[in-house]
Amino acid sequence: MPDQHLNPDLRINSYGTWLRRRFGCRVSKVNVDGGFTCPNRDGTRGTGGCVYCDNSSFSPGGTLPDKPIEQQMAEGMAYHRTRLGSEKFIVYFQKFTNTYAPEAKLRDLYGRALAHPDVVGISVGTRPDSLTDEALDLLEELARNRYVCIELGLQSMDDAILSRINRGHTLAEYLRAVERIAGRGIDLCTHLIYGFPGETRDGFLRTAGLIATLPVNSVKLHQLHAVKGTRLAEMYYRREFTPLSRDEYVTAACDFLELLPPQIAVQRLYGSAPLAIRVAPTWGLKNNQMWYAIVNELKRRDSWQGCRLDGACSSKVGNL
Numbered sequence: 001m002p003d004q005h006l007n008p009d010l011r012i013n014s015y016g017t018w019l020r021r022r023f024g025c026r027v028s029k030v031n032v033d034g035g036f037t038c039p040n041r042d043g044t045r046g047t048g049g050c051v052y053c054d055n056s057s058f059s060p061g062g063t064l065p066d067k068p069i070e071q072q073m074a075e076g077m078a079y080h081r082t083r084l085g086s087e088k089f090i091v092y093f094q095k096f097t098n099t100y101a102p103e104a105k106l107r108d109l110y111g112r113a114l115a116h117p118d119v120v121g122i123s124v125g126t127r128p129d130s131l132t133d134e135a136l137d138l139l140e141e142l143a144r145n146r147y148v149c150i151e152l153g154l155q156s157m158d159d160a161i162l163s164r165i166n167r168g169h170t171l172a173e174y175l176r177a178v179e180r181i182a183g184r185g186i187d188l189c190t191h192l193i194y195g196f197p198g199e200t201r202d203g204f205l206r207t208a209g210l211i212a213t214l215p216v217n218s219v220k221l222h223q224l225h226a227v228k229g230t231r232l233a234e235m236y237y238r239r240e241f242t243p244l245s246r247d248e249y250v251t252a253a254c255d256f257l258e259l260l261p262p263q264i265a266v267q268r269l270y271g272s273a274p275l276a277i278r279v280a281p282t283w284g285l286k287n288n289q290m291w292y293a294i295v296n297e298l299k300r301r302d303s304w305q306g307c308r309l310d311g312a313c314s315s316k317v318g319n320l
């Protein structure tokens with residue numbers, strides 16, 4: 001495993017390892033709700049949202065979060081300090097579309113997050129169609145002195161799938177957004193999901209090839225899962241959505257990692273939902289158990305992130 005980006009124990013370039021190398025200490029992400037809404041739900045881009053979107057807390061005009069972000073940050077930091085010994089933090093604007101607001105609101109929220117002395121940066125989850133020039137200019141300005149990451153949802157590179165899941169944007173829009181982010185000193189994380197109805201493993205694996213050609217710094221991957229109250233859950237009950245088996249997901253995730261360049265950090269390899277709202281799949285594994293199921297499969301294959309790119313490993317698909 002010659003590549004210096006990889007954590008030798010995990011065989012991947014884990015984001016946690018990457019953060020420790022960059023900031024010299026344990027860094028955790030702290031989620032905050034900035035009271036945003038989403039153009040794919042409020043009618044601007046679409047209605048109803050992505051079929052898997054948990055809309056239980058969605059309100060068309062946006063919500064005022066119960067707590068100021070300073071309080072949300074303080075609670076999140078206390079949790080991570082106690083549980084993990086984290087010393088520094090990245091404030092993650094996670095809920096809905098976190099650039100979908102006037103520049104003044106974005107400046108206020110991002111600035112308040114960065115004002116905390118233990119915050120090293122911000123991460124902003126958004127959609128390819130929701131990056132105005134003003135928002136990008138603001139993030140570029142903040143990135144001159146601080147770590148700034150845009151987390152851009154692509155989910156699938158197949159336009160037919162994007163349409164079927166009511167994603168409300170195309171691959172071309174994602175590529176255009178990547179082009180507009182590039183060169184501004186902003187890190188880019190791409191969100192991907194595997195397991196959409198009609199998706200094949202080969203189709204999913206082509207995404208690794210696409211990502212390898214783009215200025216992407218990190219990825220988040222998870223299995224498609226349905227939670228209560230979503231249209232995907234209704235599709236599951238109507239037998240229009242068959243969830244992946246755990247083995248199929250682990251196999252595909254390992255194949256994907258073997259095709260992913262080692263310099264791209266891996267932020268996430270699974271998705272989870274509270275038991276009370278989880279519909280399918282129900283693998284019965286805790287968060288870390290899925291992470292280690294994938295790491296252990298890489299070990300079993302004696303392979304690692306990016307090893308197929310230079311022919312250093314030759315594991316065959318589907319060998320679980």
Ligand code: SF4
Nearest residue numbers: 038040049050053096
């Ligand atoms: S883009 Fe995100 S917030 Fe908007 S509908 Fe899709 S999953 Fe929900």
